[in-house]
Amino acid sequence: xxxxxxxxxxxxxxxxxxxxxxxxxxxxxxxxxxxxxxxxxxxxxxxxxxxxxxxxxxxxxxxxxxxxxxxxxxxxxxxxxxxxxxxxxxxxxxxxxxxxxxxxxxxxxxxxxxxxxxxxxxxxxxxxxxxxxxxxxxxxxxxxxxxxxxxxxxxxxxxxxxxxxxxxxxxxxxxxxxxxxxxxxxxxxxxxxxxxxxxxxxxxxxxxxxxxxxxxxxxxxxxxxx
Numbered sequence: 001x002x003x004x005x006x007x008x009x010x011x012x013x014x015x016x017x018x019x020x021x022x023x024x025x026x027x028x029x030x031x032x033x034x035x036x037x038x039x040x041x042x043x044x045x046x047x048x049x050x051x052x053x054x055x056x057x058x059x060x061x062x063x064x065x066x067x068x069x070x071x072x073x074x075x076x077x078x079x080x081x082x083x084x085x086x087x088x089x090x091x092x093x094x095x096x097x098x099x100x101x102x103x104x105x106x107x108x109x110x111x112x113x114x115x116x117x118x119x120x121x122x123x124x125x126x127x128x129x130x131x132x133x134x135x136x137x138x139x140x141x142x143x144x145x146x147x148x149x150x151x152x153x154x155x156x157x158x159x160x161x162x163x164x165x166x167x168x169x170x171x172x173x174x175x176x177x178x179x180x181x182x183x184x185x186x187x188x189x190x191x192x193x194x195x196x197x198x199x200x201x202x203x204x205x206x207x208x209x210x211x212x213x214x215x216x217x218x219x220x221x222x223x224x225x226x
Contacts, residue, residue, distance in 0.1 A: 009072035169212035
């Protein structure tokens with residue numbers, strides 16, 4: 001039986017690393033990316049499906065049947081341009097994927113949210129992340145894995161001043177994140193991709209909320225298994 005991965009968010013920081021990782025390994029016979037415009041990457045196992053994200057639920061159901069569905073979608077309010085557009089990318093699109101995964105019995109849905117996700121948060125960003133987490137869990141999918149990374153390190157196309165400053169600080173004083181504070185340690189996009197794949201391959205049904213330091217542990221597990 002072929003193993004199939006469906007990826008939403010392949011052009012982003014984590015999604016890009018995930019595509020590279022999956023193509024470098026043989027875990028999946030088909031890797032399908034849902035994109036607005038095609039990637040430059042060409043590979044015999046890579047299938048690029050140009051989609052309208054506002055009409056995701058019109059996608060063919062067989063795409064999701066027994067598939068591992070990865071959602072690495074995410075933006076910022078500044079980049080999105082408005083609260084409404086931010087909510088569309090970080091809530092509406094993931095929920096559409098969740099409903100497709102439920103309706104067509106996907107093997108699992110793996111989604112990146114954020115540390116501090118909480119629908120009761122005073123911060124809109126964390127509220128939206130918390131709401132999508134809660135409502136995805138209510139769908140009762142076959143398997144749901146929610147990844148909550150801390151500060152994500154990597155080469156972004158757009159500049160985020162706060163994240164850039166924090167990354168430079170961490171590079172100078174990494175010891176600050178030792179011991180009990182290790183759960184706040186910044187994590188690379190590559191580690192998140194590895195942690196997601198590790199969970200898909202070796203995780204249990206109980207691995208639902210996966211905090212940042214556990215993502216790093218799962219990434220290490222994948223490297224040890226390779």
